[in-house]
Amino acid sequence: MSIFYLTFGRILKSGWNNFLRNRWLALATISVMVLAIFFMTGLIFVNLIGKTLLVNLQNKVDISVYLKQDVSEQDVSIIRSDLTFLNEVKDVNYISADEALASFKAKHQDNAVLMESLQELGNPLLPVLNVEAQEASQYEAIVNFLGQDKYQKIVDKINYQQTKPLIDRLSSFTNKVSRGGLIISIILALVAGLVTFNTIRLAMYNFRHEVSVMRLVGASNWYIRGPFLVEGIIYGVIAAVSTTTLLFISLYFLSPKINSLVPGSDLLGWFKVNFFSLLFFQTGAGILLGGVGSLVAIRKYLKV
Amino acid sequence: MVHDSVIEFKNVSKIYQTNNGECAALTKVDLAVRPKDFLSVAGPSGSGKSTLLKLLLGEERPTDGQIFFNGQDIALFSTSEMPHLRRRIGTIFQDFKLLSNKTVYENIAFAMEMVGKPTKEIEQDVPQVLELVGLSDKTEYFPHQLSGGEKQRASIARALIHRPEVILADEPTGNLDLLNTWDVVRLLLKINELGTTIILATHDREIINNLNRRVITINRGKVIRDEENGRYVL
Ligand SMILES: Nc1ncnc2c1ncn2[C@@H]1O[C@H](COP(=O)(O)OP(=O)(O)OP(=O)(O)O)[C@@H](O)[C@H]1O
Ligand SMILES: [Mg+2]
Numbered sequence: 001m002s003i004f005y006l007t008f009g010r011i012l013k014s015g016w017n018n019f020l021r022n023r024w025l026a027l028a029t030i031s032v033m034v035l036a037i038f039f040m041t042g043l044i045f046v047n048l049i050g051k052t053l054l055v056n057l058q059n060k061v062d063i064s065v066y067l068k069q070d071v072s073e074q075d076v077s078i079i080r081s082d083l084t085f086l087n088e089v090k091d092v093n094y095i096s097a098d099e100a101l102a103s104f105k106a107k108h109q110d111n112a113v114l115m116e117s118l119q120e121l122g123n124p125l126l127p128v129l130n131v132e133a134q135e136a137s138q139y140e141a142i143v144n145f146l147g148q149d150k151y152q153k154i155v156d157k158i159n160y161q162q163t164k165p166l167i168d169r170l171s172s173f174t175n176k177v178s179r180g181g182l183i184i185s186i187i188l189a190l191v192a193g194l195v196t197f198n199t200i201r202l203a204m205y206n207f208r209h210e211v212s213v214m215r216l217v218g219a220s221n222w223y224i225r226g227p228f229l230v231e232g233i234i235y236g237v238i239a240a241v242s243t244t245t246l247l248f249i250s251l252y253f254l255s256p257k258i259n260s261l262v263p264g265s266d267l268l269g270w271f272k273v274n275f276f277s278l279l280f281f282q283t284g285a286g287i288l289l290g291g292v293g294s295l296v297a298i299r300k301y302l303k304v
Numbered sequence: 305m306v307h308d309s310v311i312e313f314k315n316v317s318k319i320y321q322t323n324n325g326e327c328a329a330l331t332k333v334d335l336a337v338r339p340k341d342f343l344s345v346a347g348p349s350g351s352g353k354s355t356l357l358k359l360l361l362g363e364e365r366p367t368d369g370q371i372f373f374n375g376q377d378i379a380l381f382s383t384s385e386m387p388h389l390r391r392r393i394g395t396i397f398q399d400f401k402l403l404s405n406k407t408v409y410e411n412i413a414f415a416m417e418m419v420g421k422p423t424k425e426i427e428q429d430v431p432q433v434l435e436l437v438g439l440s441d442k443t444e445y446f447p448h449q450l451s452g453g454e455k456q457r458a459s460i461a462r463a464l465i466h467r468p469e470v471i472l473a474d475e476p477t478g479n480l481d482l483l484n485t486w487d488v489v490r491l492l493l494k495i496n497e498l499g500t501t502i503i504l505a506t507h508d509r510e511i512i513n514n515l516n517r518r519v520i521t522i523n524r525g526k527v528i529r530d531e532e533n534g535r536y537v538l
Protein backbone atom coordinates (compact mmCIF):
# COMPACT_ATOMS: atom_id res chain seq x y z
CA MET A 1 0.00 0.00 0.00
CA SER A 2 2.78 2.42 0.88
CA ILE A 3 4.42 1.61 -2.47
CA PHE A 4 1.16 2.63 -4.10
CA TYR A 5 1.16 6.06 -2.41
CA LEU A 6 4.88 6.48 -3.09
CA THR A 7 4.37 5.76 -6.78
CA PHE A 8 1.24 7.91 -6.94
CA GLY A 9 3.14 10.82 -5.39
CA ARG A 10 6.00 10.36 -7.85
CA ILE A 11 3.59 10.39 -10.79
CA LEU A 12 1.98 13.62 -9.52
CA LYS A 13 5.35 15.26 -9.00
CA SER A 14 6.64 14.16 -12.36
CA GLY A 15 3.51 15.45 -14.10
CA TRP A 16 3.88 18.81 -12.37
CA ASN A 17 7.59 18.99 -13.31
CA ASN A 18 6.81 18.15 -16.94
CA PHE A 19 4.21 20.90 -16.93
CA LEU A 20 6.74 23.45 -15.65
CA ARG A 21 9.44 22.31 -18.08
CA ASN A 22 7.22 22.33 -21.16
CA ARG A 23 5.84 25.81 -20.58
CA TRP A 24 5.59 26.81 -24.23
CA LEU A 25 3.94 23.59 -25.23
CA ALA A 26 1.59 24.01 -22.30
CA LEU A 27 0.73 27.54 -23.37
CA ALA A 28 -0.08 26.43 -26.90
CA THR A 29 -2.23 23.52 -25.79
CA ILE A 30 -4.05 25.52 -23.13
CA SER A 31 -4.86 28.31 -25.62
CA VAL A 32 -6.51 25.86 -27.96
CA MET A 33 -8.40 24.34 -25.06
CA VAL A 34 -9.58 27.76 -23.91
CA LEU A 35 -10.94 28.41 -27.40
CA ALA A 36 -12.69 25.04 -27.43
CA ILE A 37 -14.29 25.48 -24.01
CA PHE A 38 -15.15 29.13 -24.68
CA PHE A 39 -16.89 28.02 -27.84
CA MET A 40 -18.85 25.31 -26.07
CA THR A 41 -20.05 27.63 -23.31
CA GLY A 42 -20.65 30.42 -25.81
CA LEU A 43 -23.30 28.15 -27.28
CA ILE A 44 -25.13 28.02 -23.97
CA PHE A 45 -25.39 31.79 -24.11
CA VAL A 46 -26.46 31.86 -27.73
CA ASN A 47 -29.21 29.39 -26.80
CA LEU A 48 -30.15 31.60 -23.88
CA ILE A 49 -30.44 34.67 -26.08
CA GLY A 50 -32.42 32.70 -28.66
CA LYS A 51 -34.86 31.47 -26.05
CA THR A 52 -35.43 34.93 -24.62
CA LEU A 53 -35.93 36.27 -28.12
CA LEU A 54 -38.57 33.64 -28.82
CA VAL A 55 -40.37 34.25 -25.55
CA ASN A 56 -40.42 37.94 -26.40
CA LEU A 57 -41.83 37.22 -29.85
CA GLN A 58 -44.39 34.78 -28.50
CA ASN A 59 -45.57 37.34 -25.99
CA LYS A 60 -46.33 39.69 -28.84
CA VAL A 61 -48.72 37.18 -30.38
CA ASP A 62 -52.19 36.79 -28.93
CA ILE A 63 -55.76 36.32 -30.04
CA SER A 64 -58.18 39.13 -29.91
CA VAL A 65 -61.68 37.96 -29.08
CA TYR A 66 -64.15 40.73 -30.08
CA LEU A 67 -67.32 40.66 -28.06
CA LYS A 68 -70.78 41.86 -29.10
CA GLN A 69 -71.37 45.57 -28.67
CA ASP A 70 -74.19 45.09 -26.20
CA VAL A 71 -72.46 42.45 -24.08
CA SER A 72 -73.24 42.59 -20.34
CA GLU A 73 -70.70 42.99 -17.60
CA GLN A 74 -71.76 39.59 -16.28
CA ASP A 75 -71.16 37.80 -19.56
CA VAL A 76 -67.73 39.36 -19.81
CA SER A 77 -66.69 38.15 -16.39
CA ILE A 78 -68.04 34.63 -17.14
CA ILE A 79 -66.12 34.20 -20.38
CA ARG A 80 -63.11 35.79 -18.82
CA SER A 81 -62.98 33.43 -15.86
CA ASP A 82 -63.71 30.44 -18.16
CA LEU A 83 -60.67 31.36 -20.18
CA THR A 84 -58.50 31.94 -17.16
CA PHE A 85 -59.26 28.39 -15.99
CA LEU A 86 -57.96 26.87 -19.21
CA ASN A 87 -54.55 25.27 -18.87
CA GLU A 88 -53.40 26.61 -22.19
CA VAL A 89 -54.12 30.21 -21.31
CA LYS A 90 -51.39 32.28 -19.79
CA ASP A 91 -53.06 35.62 -19.54
CA VAL A 92 -56.38 37.29 -20.37
CA ASN A 93 -56.70 41.00 -20.74
CA TYR A 94 -60.04 42.81 -21.12
CA ILE A 95 -60.42 46.12 -22.87
CA SER A 96 -63.91 47.62 -22.79
CA ALA A 97 -65.30 49.59 -25.73
CA ASP A 98 -64.80 52.85 -23.83
CA GLU A 99 -61.19 52.06 -23.04
CA ALA A 100 -60.57 51.06 -26.64
CA LEU A 101 -62.02 54.35 -27.83
CA ALA A 102 -59.95 56.33 -25.36
CA SER A 103 -56.71 54.77 -26.48
CA PHE A 104 -57.74 55.12 -30.13
CA LYS A 105 -58.39 58.81 -29.60
CA ALA A 106 -55.12 59.28 -27.81
CA LYS A 107 -53.30 57.67 -30.70
CA HIS A 108 -54.99 59.74 -33.44
CA GLN A 109 -55.63 63.04 -31.69
CA ASP A 110 -53.77 64.96 -34.40
CA ASN A 111 -56.01 63.62 -37.14
CA ALA A 112 -58.85 66.17 -37.24
CA VAL A 113 -60.92 64.39 -39.92
CA LEU A 114 -60.89 61.14 -38.01
CA MET A 115 -61.84 62.86 -34.79
CA GLU A 116 -64.75 64.60 -36.43
CA SER A 117 -66.20 61.47 -37.93
CA LEU A 118 -65.84 59.69 -34.63
CA GLN A 119 -67.90 62.43 -33.08
CA GLU A 120 -70.73 61.67 -35.51
CA LEU A 121 -70.48 57.87 -35.33
CA GLY A 122 -70.36 57.47 -31.58
CA ASN A 123 -68.20 54.52 -30.49
CA PRO A 124 -67.76 52.03 -33.37
CA LEU A 125 -65.25 49.93 -31.43
CA LEU A 126 -66.02 46.53 -29.89
CA PRO A 127 -64.96 45.40 -26.42
CA VAL A 128 -62.14 42.96 -26.76
CA LEU A 129 -60.47 40.13 -24.80
CA ASN A 130 -56.77 39.69 -25.55
CA VAL A 131 -55.85 36.07 -24.85
CA GLU A 132 -52.27 34.94 -24.54
CA ALA A 133 -51.44 31.22 -24.69
CA GLN A 134 -48.65 29.38 -22.88
CA GLU A 135 -47.27 28.17 -26.19
CA ALA A 136 -47.83 29.22 -29.76
CA SER A 137 -49.17 25.78 -30.70
CA GLN A 138 -52.08 26.09 -28.24
CA TYR A 139 -53.99 28.89 -29.97
CA GLU A 140 -55.94 26.42 -32.06
CA ALA A 141 -57.30 24.75 -28.93
CA ILE A 142 -58.33 28.07 -27.41
CA VAL A 143 -60.17 29.07 -30.57
CA ASN A 144 -61.99 25.75 -30.58
CA PHE A 145 -62.95 26.28 -26.97
CA LEU A 146 -64.51 29.63 -27.82
CA GLY A 147 -66.42 28.01 -30.68
CA GLN A 148 -68.83 26.34 -28.23
CA ASP A 149 -72.54 27.22 -28.57
CA LYS A 150 -72.83 28.95 -25.21
CA TYR A 151 -70.38 31.64 -26.35
CA GLN A 152 -72.14 32.33 -29.69
CA LYS A 153 -74.24 35.18 -28.28
CA ILE A 154 -71.28 36.85 -26.59
CA VAL A 155 -68.49 36.54 -29.13
CA ASP A 156 -68.64 38.66 -32.23
CA LYS A 157 -65.50 37.52 -34.03
CA ILE A 158 -62.06 36.10 -33.34
CA ASN A 159 -59.16 37.53 -35.25
CA TYR A 160 -57.12 34.38 -34.89
CA GLN A 161 -57.54 33.68 -38.60
CA GLN A 162 -55.47 36.76 -39.37
CA THR A 163 -52.65 35.88 -36.99
CA LYS A 164 -52.77 32.10 -37.61
CA PRO A 165 -50.09 32.04 -40.34
CA LEU A 166 -47.80 34.11 -38.15
CA ILE A 167 -48.39 31.82 -35.18
CA ASP A 168 -47.78 28.72 -37.29
CA ARG A 169 -44.60 30.13 -38.69
CA LEU A 170 -43.40 31.13 -35.26
CA SER A 171 -43.97 27.71 -33.72
CA SER A 172 -42.24 25.90 -36.56
CA PHE A 173 -39.43 28.45 -36.30
CA THR A 174 -39.12 27.71 -32.59
CA ASN A 175 -38.78 24.01 -33.32
CA LYS A 176 -36.27 24.54 -36.09
CA VAL A 177 -34.14 26.87 -34.02
CA SER A 178 -33.95 24.50 -31.09
CA ARG A 179 -33.20 21.48 -33.28
CA GLY A 180 -30.72 23.39 -35.45
CA GLY A 181 -29.06 24.86 -32.37
CA LEU A 182 -28.62 21.41 -30.94
CA ILE A 183 -27.06 20.06 -34.14
CA ILE A 184 -24.77 23.06 -34.55
CA SER A 185 -23.64 22.91 -30.95
CA ILE A 186 -22.86 19.19 -31.26
CA ILE A 187 -20.86 19.77 -34.47
CA LEU A 188 -18.96 22.72 -33.00
CA ALA A 189 -18.22 20.81 -29.83
CA LEU A 190 -16.91 17.92 -31.92
CA VAL A 191 -14.74 20.23 -34.03
CA ALA A 192 -13.37 21.99 -30.96
CA GLY A 193 -12.68 18.65 -29.31
CA LEU A 194 -10.90 17.35 -32.40
CA VAL A 195 -8.70 20.43 -32.69
CA THR A 196 -7.71 20.08 -29.04
CA PHE A 197 -7.08 16.38 -29.43
CA ASN A 198 -4.85 16.99 -32.44
CA THR A 199 -2.86 19.60 -30.55
CA ILE A 200 -2.32 17.12 -27.73
CA ARG A 201 -1.38 14.44 -30.26
CA LEU A 202 1.25 16.72 -31.78
CA ALA A 203 2.58 17.47 -28.32
CA MET A 204 2.72 13.76 -27.57
CA TYR A 205 4.52 13.12 -30.85
CA ASN A 206 7.36 15.20 -29.42
CA PHE A 207 7.60 12.75 -26.55
CA ARG A 208 7.42 9.51 -28.50
CA HIS A 209 11.16 8.99 -28.08
CA GLU A 210 10.99 9.57 -24.31
CA VAL A 211 8.09 7.17 -24.03
CA SER A 212 9.91 4.38 -25.85
CA VAL A 213 13.03 4.92 -23.71
CA MET A 214 10.95 4.61 -20.55
CA ARG A 215 9.47 1.40 -21.89
CA LEU A 216 12.93 0.00 -22.68
CA VAL A 217 14.35 0.63 -19.23
CA GLY A 218 11.37 -1.23 -17.78
CA ALA A 219 8.76 1.35 -16.72
CA SER A 220 5.19 0.07 -16.61
CA ASN A 221 2.62 1.64 -18.89
CA TRP A 222 0.79 3.35 -16.05
CA TYR A 223 4.00 4.78 -14.70
CA ILE A 224 4.64 6.34 -18.12
CA ARG A 225 1.06 7.45 -18.77
CA GLY A 226 0.47 8.83 -15.29
CA PRO A 227 2.50 12.04 -15.57
CA PHE A 228 1.02 12.80 -19.00
CA LEU A 229 -2.45 12.31 -17.57
CA VAL A 230 -1.60 14.62 -14.66
CA GLU A 231 -0.24 17.19 -17.09
CA GLY A 232 -3.37 16.94 -19.24
CA ILE A 233 -5.56 17.48 -16.18
CA ILE A 234 -3.51 20.51 -15.13
CA TYR A 235 -4.03 21.90 -18.65
CA GLY A 236 -7.75 21.27 -18.34
CA VAL A 237 -8.10 23.02 -14.99
CA ILE A 238 -6.08 26.05 -16.12
CA ALA A 239 -8.02 26.23 -19.38
CA ALA A 240 -11.33 26.08 -17.50
CA VAL A 241 -10.39 28.83 -15.05
CA SER A 242 -9.08 31.03 -17.88
CA THR A 243 -12.22 30.49 -19.91
CA THR A 244 -14.46 31.43 -16.98
CA THR A 245 -12.45 34.60 -16.45
CA LEU A 246 -12.54 35.44 -20.14
CA LEU A 247 -16.28 34.78 -20.18
CA PHE A 248 -16.86 37.05 -17.20
CA ILE A 249 -14.92 39.89 -18.83
CA SER A 250 -16.76 39.55 -22.15
CA LEU A 251 -20.15 39.35 -20.44
CA TYR A 252 -19.37 42.32 -18.25
CA PHE A 253 -19.04 44.49 -21.34
CA LEU A 254 -21.43 42.75 -23.73
CA SER A 255 -24.36 41.85 -21.48
CA PRO A 256 -25.83 45.39 -21.20
CA LYS A 257 -25.65 45.80 -24.98
CA ILE A 258 -27.29 42.46 -25.66
CA ASN A 259 -29.89 43.21 -23.02
CA SER A 260 -30.93 46.37 -24.82
CA LEU A 261 -31.30 44.42 -28.08
CA VAL A 262 -33.07 41.45 -26.53
CA PRO A 263 -34.86 42.68 -23.41
CA GLY A 264 -34.98 40.14 -20.59
CA SER A 265 -31.74 38.40 -21.58
CA ASP A 266 -29.69 39.17 -18.51
CA LEU A 267 -26.61 37.09 -19.41
CA LEU A 268 -24.38 38.51 -16.70
CA GLY A 269 -27.07 37.76 -14.13
CA TRP A 270 -27.36 34.21 -15.45
CA PHE A 271 -23.57 33.87 -15.26
CA LYS A 272 -23.53 35.01 -11.64
CA VAL A 273 -26.36 32.69 -10.62
CA ASN A 274 -24.88 29.68 -12.40
CA PHE A 275 -21.22 30.49 -11.69
CA PHE A 276 -20.36 27.27 -9.89
CA SER A 277 -22.17 24.86 -12.16
CA LEU A 278 -20.62 26.64 -15.13
CA LEU A 279 -17.14 26.37 -13.63
CA PHE A 280 -17.84 22.73 -12.84
CA PHE A 281 -18.97 22.05 -16.39
CA GLN A 282 -15.98 23.82 -17.88
CA THR A 283 -13.49 22.09 -15.60
CA GLY A 284 -15.13 18.80 -16.48
CA ALA A 285 -14.83 19.56 -20.19
CA GLY A 286 -11.21 20.65 -19.71
CA ILE A 287 -10.21 17.56 -17.77
CA LEU A 288 -11.98 15.34 -20.25
CA LEU A 289 -10.26 17.02 -23.21
CA GLY A 290 -6.82 17.15 -21.60
CA GLY A 291 -6.84 13.89 -19.68
CA VAL A 292 -8.58 11.57 -22.08
CA GLY A 293 -6.89 13.31 -25.01
CA SER A 294 -3.42 12.59 -23.69
CA LEU A 295 -4.32 9.01 -22.73
CA VAL A 296 -5.55 8.26 -26.23
CA ALA A 297 -2.68 10.12 -27.90
CA ILE A 298 0.03 8.28 -25.97
CA ARG A 299 -1.42 4.84 -26.61
CA LYS A 300 0.41 4.01 -29.78
CA TYR A 301 3.82 4.88 -28.36
CA LEU A 302 3.42 2.39 -25.52
CA LYS A 303 3.51 -0.68 -27.73
CA VAL A 304 7.32 -1.21 -27.66
CA MET B 305 20.43 -28.23 -20.16
CA VAL B 306 17.99 -25.43 -21.02
CA HIS B 307 17.62 -24.30 -17.43
CA ASP B 308 21.38 -23.96 -17.06
CA SER B 309 21.36 -20.94 -19.34
CA VAL B 310 20.27 -17.45 -18.38
CA ILE B 311 19.79 -16.67 -22.01
CA GLU B 312 19.23 -19.00 -24.91
CA PHE B 313 18.70 -18.26 -28.61
CA LYS B 314 17.21 -21.11 -30.64
CA ASN B 315 17.47 -20.81 -34.39
CA VAL B 316 16.74 -17.07 -34.24
CA SER B 317 16.44 -15.00 -37.42
CA LYS B 318 15.59 -11.34 -37.78
CA ILE B 319 14.59 -9.80 -41.06
CA TYR B 320 13.84 -6.05 -41.04
CA GLN B 321 11.23 -4.80 -43.48
CA THR B 322 12.31 -1.59 -45.17
CA ASN B 323 11.01 0.56 -47.97
CA ASN B 324 13.43 -0.95 -50.44
CA GLY B 325 13.03 -4.57 -49.47
CA GLU B 326 14.09 -6.85 -46.68
CA CYS B 327 17.26 -6.73 -44.61
CA ALA B 328 18.39 -9.97 -43.00
CA ALA B 329 20.13 -8.74 -39.82
CA LEU B 330 20.44 -12.14 -38.10
CA THR B 331 20.28 -15.62 -39.61
CA LYS B 332 19.69 -18.81 -37.60
CA VAL B 333 21.51 -17.81 -34.45
CA ASP B 334 21.94 -20.49 -31.77
CA LEU B 335 23.44 -19.29 -28.53
CA ALA B 336 23.44 -20.21 -24.87
CA VAL B 337 24.72 -17.87 -22.17
CA ARG B 338 25.43 -19.38 -18.75
CA PRO B 339 24.95 -17.43 -15.53
CA LYS B 340 27.93 -15.26 -14.63
CA ASP B 341 29.31 -15.48 -18.15
CA PHE B 342 31.19 -12.54 -19.58
CA LEU B 343 30.35 -12.85 -23.24
CA SER B 344 31.74 -10.55 -25.89
CA VAL B 345 29.96 -10.21 -29.20
CA ALA B 346 32.41 -9.15 -31.87
CA GLY B 347 31.84 -8.25 -35.47
CA PRO B 348 32.14 -5.45 -37.95
CA SER B 349 29.73 -2.57 -38.17
CA GLY B 350 26.31 -3.63 -39.45
CA SER B 351 26.89 -7.32 -38.67
CA GLY B 352 23.90 -7.55 -36.31
CA LYS B 353 25.31 -7.09 -32.79
CA SER B 354 22.81 -4.46 -31.70
CA THR B 355 20.00 -6.46 -33.25
CA LEU B 356 20.95 -9.42 -31.09
CA LEU B 357 20.67 -7.29 -27.95
CA LYS B 358 17.45 -5.62 -29.10
CA LEU B 359 15.81 -9.01 -29.54
CA LEU B 360 16.84 -9.96 -26.04
CA LEU B 361 15.32 -6.81 -24.57
CA GLY B 362 12.12 -7.24 -26.56
CA GLU B 363 12.70 -3.98 -28.45
CA GLU B 364 12.43 -6.00 -31.66
CA ARG B 365 10.63 -9.29 -32.18
CA PRO B 366 12.39 -12.19 -33.94
CA THR B 367 11.12 -13.13 -37.39
CA ASP B 368 11.80 -16.77 -36.59
CA GLY B 369 13.04 -18.88 -33.67
CA GLN B 370 12.77 -18.54 -29.91
CA ILE B 371 14.59 -16.60 -27.21
CA PHE B 372 14.53 -17.79 -23.61
CA PHE B 373 15.29 -15.79 -20.50
CA ASN B 374 15.72 -18.07 -17.46
CA GLY B 375 13.82 -20.73 -19.38
CA GLN B 376 10.90 -18.41 -20.30
CA ASP B 377 10.09 -17.75 -23.93
CA ILE B 378 10.11 -13.95 -24.16
CA ALA B 379 7.75 -13.98 -27.14
CA LEU B 380 5.08 -14.99 -24.63
CA PHE B 381 5.51 -11.83 -22.52
CA SER B 382 2.62 -9.41 -23.02
CA THR B 383 3.13 -5.64 -23.19
CA SER B 384 2.28 -5.35 -19.51
CA GLU B 385 4.67 -8.16 -18.52
CA MET B 386 7.58 -6.82 -20.57
CA PRO B 387 8.67 -4.33 -17.84
CA HIS B 388 9.34 -7.25 -15.47
CA LEU B 389 11.78 -8.77 -17.95
CA ARG B 390 13.45 -5.43 -18.61
CA ARG B 391 13.95 -4.65 -14.94
CA ARG B 392 16.06 -7.78 -14.62
CA ILE B 393 18.29 -6.58 -17.44
CA GLY B 394 20.41 -3.43 -17.37
CA THR B 395 21.11 -2.03 -20.80
CA ILE B 396 23.83 0.37 -21.87
CA PHE B 397 22.47 1.59 -25.19
CA GLN B 398 24.67 2.38 -28.15
CA ASP B 399 22.66 5.60 -28.63
CA PHE B 400 22.45 6.21 -24.84
CA LYS B 401 18.64 6.63 -24.75
CA LEU B 402 18.65 9.20 -21.96
CA LEU B 403 15.43 11.03 -21.15
CA SER B 404 16.02 14.48 -22.64
CA ASN B 405 13.53 16.15 -20.29
CA LYS B 406 15.28 14.93 -17.14
CA THR B 407 18.60 15.80 -15.55
CA VAL B 408 21.38 13.23 -15.18
CA TYR B 409 20.35 12.65 -11.58
CA GLU B 410 16.69 12.22 -12.52
CA ASN B 411 17.56 9.89 -15.37
CA ILE B 412 19.32 7.51 -13.00
CA ALA B 413 16.75 7.96 -10.24
CA PHE B 414 13.97 7.16 -12.72
CA ALA B 415 15.10 3.53 -12.96
CA MET B 416 14.70 3.18 -9.19
CA GLU B 417 11.54 5.29 -8.83
CA MET B 418 9.65 3.25 -11.40
CA VAL B 419 10.07 0.09 -9.31
CA GLY B 420 8.97 1.86 -6.14
CA LYS B 421 12.31 2.03 -4.34
CA PRO B 422 12.15 4.24 -1.23
CA THR B 423 13.37 7.81 -1.65
CA LYS B 424 16.06 7.36 0.99
CA GLU B 425 17.65 4.50 -0.90
CA ILE B 426 17.54 6.51 -4.12
CA GLU B 427 19.19 9.53 -2.52
CA GLN B 428 21.94 7.25 -1.27
CA ASP B 429 22.55 5.09 -4.35
CA VAL B 430 22.36 7.59 -7.21
CA PRO B 431 25.25 9.83 -6.07
CA GLN B 432 27.31 6.70 -5.47
CA VAL B 433 26.87 5.32 -8.95
CA LEU B 434 27.42 8.79 -10.47
CA GLU B 435 30.67 8.99 -8.54
CA LEU B 436 31.60 5.58 -9.91
CA VAL B 437 31.27 6.75 -13.54
CA GLY B 438 32.82 10.16 -12.79
CA LEU B 439 29.74 12.34 -13.25
CA SER B 440 29.45 13.73 -9.73
CA ASP B 441 29.83 17.31 -10.96
CA LYS B 442 27.21 16.97 -13.70
CA THR B 443 24.22 15.69 -11.74
CA GLU B 444 21.98 18.64 -12.58
CA TYR B 445 22.88 18.77 -16.28
CA PHE B 446 20.38 17.86 -18.95
CA PRO B 447 21.52 15.32 -21.59
CA HIS B 448 21.90 17.98 -24.30
CA GLN B 449 24.43 19.73 -22.06
CA LEU B 450 26.66 16.64 -21.90
CA SER B 451 29.46 15.44 -24.19
CA GLY B 452 29.11 12.10 -25.99
CA GLY B 453 31.31 10.34 -23.46
CA GLU B 454 29.42 11.85 -20.54
CA LYS B 455 26.12 10.67 -21.98
CA GLN B 456 27.60 7.24 -22.39
CA ARG B 457 28.68 7.20 -18.75
CA ALA B 458 25.22 8.35 -17.64
CA SER B 459 23.75 5.48 -19.62
CA ILE B 460 26.18 3.10 -17.88
CA ALA B 461 25.20 4.46 -14.47
CA ARG B 462 21.53 3.89 -15.21
CA ALA B 463 22.16 0.31 -16.31
CA LEU B 464 24.01 -0.49 -13.08
CA ILE B 465 21.78 1.27 -10.58
CA HIS B 466 19.23 -1.45 -9.88
CA ARG B 467 21.77 -4.31 -9.75
CA PRO B 468 20.34 -6.36 -12.60
CA GLU B 469 20.98 -10.06 -13.22
CA VAL B 470 22.19 -9.37 -16.73
CA ILE B 471 23.90 -6.37 -18.27
CA LEU B 472 23.71 -5.75 -21.99
CA ALA B 473 26.47 -3.35 -23.02
CA ASP B 474 26.20 -2.14 -26.61
CA GLU B 475 29.46 -0.38 -27.54
CA PRO B 476 29.72 1.09 -24.01
CA THR B 477 33.11 2.58 -24.81
CA GLY B 478 32.35 3.89 -28.29
CA ASN B 479 32.62 7.54 -27.24
CA LEU B 480 35.25 7.25 -24.56
CA ASP B 481 38.97 8.01 -24.55
CA LEU B 482 41.47 5.28 -23.78
CA LEU B 483 41.61 5.98 -20.06
CA ASN B 484 37.86 5.98 -19.62
CA THR B 485 37.53 2.92 -21.84
CA TRP B 486 39.63 0.80 -19.55
CA ASP B 487 37.85 2.19 -16.49
CA VAL B 488 34.58 0.99 -17.96
CA VAL B 489 35.95 -2.40 -18.93
CA ARG B 490 37.40 -2.87 -15.47
CA LEU B 491 34.09 -1.84 -13.98
CA LEU B 492 32.24 -4.43 -16.05
CA LEU B 493 34.75 -7.12 -15.04
CA LYS B 494 34.28 -6.20 -11.39
CA ILE B 495 30.50 -6.37 -11.66
CA ASN B 496 30.86 -9.71 -13.42
CA GLU B 497 32.98 -11.01 -10.55
CA LEU B 498 30.17 -10.05 -8.17
CA GLY B 499 27.89 -12.40 -10.10
CA THR B 500 26.27 -10.45 -12.93
CA THR B 501 26.06 -11.94 -16.41
CA ILE B 502 27.46 -9.57 -18.99
CA ILE B 503 27.02 -9.41 -22.73
CA LEU B 504 29.31 -6.89 -24.35
CA ALA B 505 28.91 -5.96 -28.00
CA THR B 506 31.90 -4.24 -29.50
CA HIS B 507 34.06 -3.98 -32.58
CA ASP B 508 37.01 -2.81 -30.49
CA ARG B 509 39.80 -5.31 -31.20
CA GLU B 510 41.91 -4.12 -28.23
CA ILE B 511 39.22 -4.78 -25.67
CA ILE B 512 38.39 -8.24 -26.97
CA ASN B 513 41.99 -9.36 -27.16
CA ASN B 514 42.75 -8.14 -23.65
CA LEU B 515 39.68 -9.59 -21.98
CA ASN B 516 40.56 -13.20 -22.62
CA ARG B 517 36.95 -14.31 -22.13
CA ARG B 518 34.33 -16.04 -24.26
CA VAL B 519 33.84 -14.37 -27.63
CA ILE B 520 31.28 -14.97 -30.36
CA THR B 521 31.95 -13.40 -33.71
CA ILE B 522 29.12 -12.34 -35.98
CA ASN B 523 29.49 -11.55 -39.63
CA ARG B 524 26.57 -10.56 -41.85
CA GLY B 525 24.09 -11.86 -39.32
CA LYS B 526 25.70 -15.28 -38.85
CA VAL B 527 27.63 -16.53 -35.83
CA ILE B 528 30.86 -17.66 -37.42
CA ARG B 529 32.90 -18.35 -34.30
CA ASP B 530 32.25 -19.12 -30.63
CA GLU B 531 35.34 -19.59 -28.48
CA GLU B 532 36.26 -19.57 -24.82
CA ASN B 533 39.22 -17.23 -24.32
CA GLY B 534 38.59 -15.91 -27.82
CA ARG B 535 40.37 -13.26 -29.81
CA TYR B 536 39.15 -10.79 -32.37
CA VAL B 537 39.69 -12.56 -35.67
CA LEU B 538 38.22 -11.31 -38.90
N1 LIG C 1 15.12 -0.70 -37.70
C1 LIG C 1 15.79 -1.23 -38.75
N2 LIG C 1 15.19 -1.31 -39.95
C2 LIG C 1 15.83 -1.84 -41.00
N3 LIG C 1 17.07 -2.29 -40.97
C3 LIG C 1 17.73 -2.25 -39.80
C4 LIG C 1 17.12 -1.71 -38.63
N4 LIG C 1 18.01 -1.79 -37.62
C5 LIG C 1 19.12 -2.35 -38.14
N5 LIG C 1 18.96 -2.63 -39.44
C6 LIG C 1 19.94 -3.28 -40.31
O1 LIG C 1 20.37 -4.47 -39.72
C7 LIG C 1 21.76 -4.65 -39.85
C8 LIG C 1 22.41 -4.90 -38.52
O2 LIG C 1 22.30 -3.74 -37.72
P1 LIG C 1 22.87 -3.66 -36.25
O3 LIG C 1 22.47 -2.35 -35.68
O4 LIG C 1 22.44 -4.86 -35.52
O5 LIG C 1 24.44 -3.68 -36.52
P2 LIG C 1 25.65 -3.60 -35.49
O6 LIG C 1 26.39 -4.86 -35.58
O7 LIG C 1 25.15 -3.21 -34.15
O8 LIG C 1 26.51 -2.42 -36.09
P3 LIG C 1 27.39 -1.31 -35.33
O9 LIG C 1 28.64 -1.96 -34.89
O10 LIG C 1 27.64 -0.29 -36.38
O11 LIG C 1 26.57 -0.80 -34.19
C9 LIG C 1 22.28 -3.41 -40.54
O12 LIG C 1 22.54 -3.73 -41.91
C10 LIG C 1 21.16 -2.41 -40.46
O13 LIG C 1 21.06 -1.64 -41.64
MG1 LIG D 1 25.29 -1.58 -32.96
